Amino acid sequence: MNAWFSQHRAALGLAFRRLLASPLNTLLSLLVIGIALTLPAFGYVALDNLRDLGRNATGVQQISLFLNLEAGKKDVAEIENRLRAASAGTWRFVPKEEALKRMQASEGMAEIVASLPRNPLPDAFVIEPKNTEPEALEIMRKEIAGWPRVAHVQLDSAWVKRFDAFLRLGKLALWMLAGLFAAGLVAVTFNTIRLQVMAQSAEIEVARMIGATDGFIRRPFYYFGALQGALGGLLAAALVIGGLYLLAAPVGELAALYGSAFAFRRPAVGEVVVLAGLGAFLGWLGAQLSVSLSLRKFD
Structure with a gap:
C-alpha cells in the first residue's frame, strides 16, 4: 500500500512539475479550458436565477x-x-x-x-x-x-406554461452547449498530452526497456490532464463569479425601477467543487484517450 501511494505521489509531483515547466503554454491551455467551461456554467447560473425570479415575481404561480x-x-x-x-x-x-x-x-x-x-x-x-x-x-x-x-x-396558467417551456428550452440548449464545449475540452487535453508523449518518446522507450509498466508510464499524463482540467474549472468558476459581480449593480438598478429587489445568486462552494471535478474528469478523459492512442507506436 505504501508503494502504491508513493507511486501516485511521484506521478502527481511530476504532473505539477510539467505544468510549471512551461507556464505560458499552461496559462493558455487553462484559459481555453476555463472559457469552454465558463459559458455553460454561466448559462446554468443564469437559468437558476431566472427560475428564482419567476417564482418570486408578484402574482406568479399563485x-x-x-x-x-x-x-x-x-x-x-x-x-x-x-x-x-x-x-x-x-x-x-x-x-x-x-x-x-x-x-x-x-x-x-x-x-x-x-x-x-x-x-x-x-x-x-x-x-x-x-x-x-x-x-x-x-x-x-x-x-x-x-x-x-x-x-x-x-x-395565469398560460403564463406559467410559457415560462416553464422557456426554462425547458433553455435547459436543452444548455445541455447541447455543454456537450460541445466538453468535447472541445477533451480535444484540447488530447492534443496537449499527445505533444508531451511525442516530446518524451525517448524517455518512454528507455523506461519500457528497463521494465516500466504501462500504468507507471501513463499515470503522470493522467494526473496532468486531471490537474489541468480541475484548474480550468476553478478558473471558470472565478470568471462566472466575476461576471455576476459586474452585473449585480445594473441588474439591481433595473429591478428597483420595477419596484422589486433582485440579486443574483452566486455559485455555492459545492457547485464550484462540482465544476472543478467535471473539468478534472474531462481532462482525465482526454489524457486517457491521447495516451492510449499515442503509446501504440511503442508496442
Whole structure:
C-alpha cells in the first residue's frame, strides 16, 4: 500500500512539475479550458436565477380563490379546512372589507368606491402552492373550482406554461452547449498530452526497456490532464463569479425601477467543487484517450 501511494505521489509531483515547466503554454491551455467551461456554467447560473425570479415575481404561480358574495364566516372556515386537508401550501385570507379599502386607496378610485351602494367585492384566498409545476397548478385549480361557495378561481396558467417551456428550452440548449464545449475540452487535453508523449518518446522507450509498466508510464499524463482540467474549472468558476459581480449593480438598478429587489445568486462552494471535478474528469478523459492512442507506436 505504501508503494502504491508513493507511486501516485511521484506521478502527481511530476504532473505539477510539467505544468510549471512551461507556464505560458499552461496559462493558455487553462484559459481555453476555463472559457469552454465558463459559458455553460454561466448559462446554468443564469437559468437558476431566472427560475428564482419567476417564482418570486408578484402574482406568479399563485391561485386566487374568490367566494360567492353570499358566503359567510362558516363558508370561509370550511374553505380553510379544505385547503388544510388538501395540503395546498400556504394561503392568505383577504376579506371583502380589506379588498375594498385597497381599491379605495388606488389612484382615481376613491370617488367610484364612494358612489357604490354596497361592497361588490367578495372574500378571497390567495394560495401559494407547494408544487408549482404547471400540470399540478392546473389540477389544483380545477379541484378548487368544484368546492362549494367558490365563485371563481384565477390562475395565469398560460403564463406559467410559457415560462416553464422557456426554462425547458433553455435547459436543452444548455445541455447541447455543454456537450460541445466538453468535447472541445477533451480535444484540447488530447492534443496537449499527445505533444508531451511525442516530446518524451525517448524517455518512454528507455523506461519500457528497463521494465516500466504501462500504468507507471501513463499515470503522470493522467494526473496532468486531471490537474489541468480541475484548474480550468476553478478558473471558470472565478470568471462566472466575476461576471455576476459586474452585473449585480445594473441588474439591481433595473429591478428597483420595477419596484422589486433582485440579486443574483452566486455559485455555492459545492457547485464550484462540482465544476472543478467535471473539468478534472474531462481532462482525465482526454489524457486517457491521447495516451492510449499515442503509446501504440511503442508496442
